[in-house]
Each structure stands twice: as C-alpha cells, then as structure tokens.
Amino acid sequence: xxxxxxxxxxxxxxxxxxxxxxxxxxxxxxxxxxxxxxxxxxxxxxxxxxxxxxxxxxxxxxxxxxxxxxxxxxxxxxxxxxxxxxxxxxxxxxxxxxxxxxxxxxxxxxxxxxxxxxxxx
Amino acid sequence: xxxxxxxxxxxxxxxxxxxxxxxxxxxxxxxxxxxxxxxxxxxxxxxxxxxxxxxxxxxxxxxxxxxxxxxxxxxxxxxxxxxxxxxxxxxxxxxxxxxxxxxxxxxxxxx
Numbered sequence: 001x002x003x004x005x006x007x008x009x010x011x012x013x014x015x016x017x018x019x020x021x022x023x024x025x026x027x028x029x030x031x032x033x034x035x036x037x038x039x040x041x042x043x044x045x046x047x048x049x050x051x052x053x054x055x056x057x058x059x060x061x062x063x064x065x066x067x068x069x070x071x072x073x074x075x076x077x078x079x080x081x082x083x084x085x086x087x088x089x090x091x092x093x094x095x096x097x098x099x100x101x102x103x104x105x106x107x108x109x110x111x112x113x114x115x116x117x118x119x120x121x
Numbered sequence: 122x123x124x125x126x127x128x129x130x131x132x133x134x135x136x137x138x139x140x141x142x143x144x145x146x147x148x149x150x151x152x153x154x155x156x157x158x159x160x161x162x163x164x165x166x167x168x169x170x171x172x173x174x175x176x177x178x179x180x181x182x183x184x185x186x187x188x189x190x191x192x193x194x195x196x197x198x199x200x201x202x203x204x205x206x207x208x209x210x211x212x213x214x215x216x217x218x219x220x221x222x223x224x225x226x227x228x229x230x231x232x
Contacts, residue, residue: 044124044210044223044224044226045167045212047220047221061219095166095167097167106214106220107155107157107172107173108157108167108169113165113166
C-alpha cells in the first residue's frame with residue numbers, strides 16, 4: 001500500500017537549519033511529484049512547493065523561495081525538505097504529500113504522518 | 122493570496138446531514154473545477170475525501186459528496202456518524218504560484 005513515512009519531531013533554535021525526510025513506498029517513486037505542505041494554528045495549511053521525483057526539478061511558493069530546499073534520493077525513494085534560517089513562526093507541522101497522478105498540485109492523494117518542527121530559543 | 126473562507130465549526134446529530142461551505146473568488150474556485158476536500162482527525166494527516174469538486178477517491182463512502190456554485194464549493198456529509206467528527210479543509214487550484222490554496226478549516230462536531 002502507498003505509504004509516506006516522515007522523520008520525527010525536531011526542536012531547533014532560531015537561525016538554525018533542519019532537514020526533514022519523507023520515505024515513499026508502495027508506488028513507483030519516480031512517477032510522481034511530491035509536495036510539502038505545512039500546518040500552523042495561525043496560517044492553517046500552506047503549500048510550500050513540489051519536487052519531481054524523476055528529475056529533481058523543484059518549484060517553490062514565493063514566500064518560501066530562498067528559505068527552503070527540496071531534494072530527493074531515488075535510490076531510497078526519499079524526498080527531503082531543508083528549512084534554513086529558522087524563525088519562531090516556522091514552528092509548524094510539515095507534511096509531505098503525493099500528487100494525484102497528473103494533477104500538478106491540484107490534488108494530494110496520500111500524505112505523510114507529519115513532522116513537528118519547534119523553533120524556540 | 123487569501124485563504125478560502127470556511128465556517129469555523131458546524132455540528133449535527135447522528136444520521137443527519139450537514140454541509141460545509143468554502144468560499145473563494147473568481148480566480149480560484151470560480152475559475153476551475155479543481156476543488157478538493159480533506160478530512161483531518163486530531164494528530165493525524167489530512168485524508169483526501171473529494172477531488173475535482175465532485176469525485177470520491179476509491180474507498181471513500183458515498184455519504185460524502187461535493188458540489189460547486191460560482192465561487193463557493195460545498196461538502197455535504199449525509200447520515201452523520203461519530204467517526205465523521207474531524208476537521209475538514211477545502212482547497213482550490215488557482216493557477217499561478219502558489220497553484221493551490223486551502224481553507225481555514227471547519228471543525229465538525231457530531232452531537
């Protein structure tokens with residue numbers, strides 16, 4: 001069955017970086033786009049960007065451009081989200097989500113379990 | 122880009138039907154038939170319930186249905202059950218970047 005298993009919770013200080021992982025199984029990894037979506041009490045769900053698992057091409061939302069990096073390792077069917085220069089308002093649950101085939105960000109059919117990132121001094 | 126507007130909460134008794142609205146603009150919901158609905162139980166990941174306004178993924182009960190009129194989409198849950206109690210989020214494709222925006226979420230309480 002399709003699974004997206006994310007790395008665990010992180011606690012970081014302001015200004016630090018963190019790298020989250022999302023391991024895919026149960027489907028052909030390189031046939032899909034993977035997205036990152038974050039959830040905060042204040043902003044709700046926010047789409048951050050996508051990465052093509054096949055090519056590694058990325059596309060970021062303007063508000064996250066320059067502060068996040070998405071990468072993938074096809075040998076282990078894993079995508080990564082690196083968050084840089086963390087601020088307190090980056091405290092959120094970060095989800096990876098699979099793109100419904102061909103939807104190009106219109107629909108997310110499977111989601112990881114989420115990873116809580118807490119940014120606090 | 123503003124989030125889509127949903128009521129903060131709705132409630133209903135077991136067996137009843139409820140409808141959750143999701144209001145956008147002529148640039149998102151009004152422009153595209155790409156509205157999705159997600160169910161989220163506390164501490165869990167969102168789960169796709171409806172896509173492309175009216176379509177249910179495999180395995181989703183036909184008690185869940187979606188519709189759209191103008192700039193407003195709706196999710197209707199009929200025959201409410203206790204396990205339907207959750208937060209529900211709408212999303213819409215909007216073109217441009219970001220390509221998708223979400224609603225603020227609606228907490229459904231089954232009385």
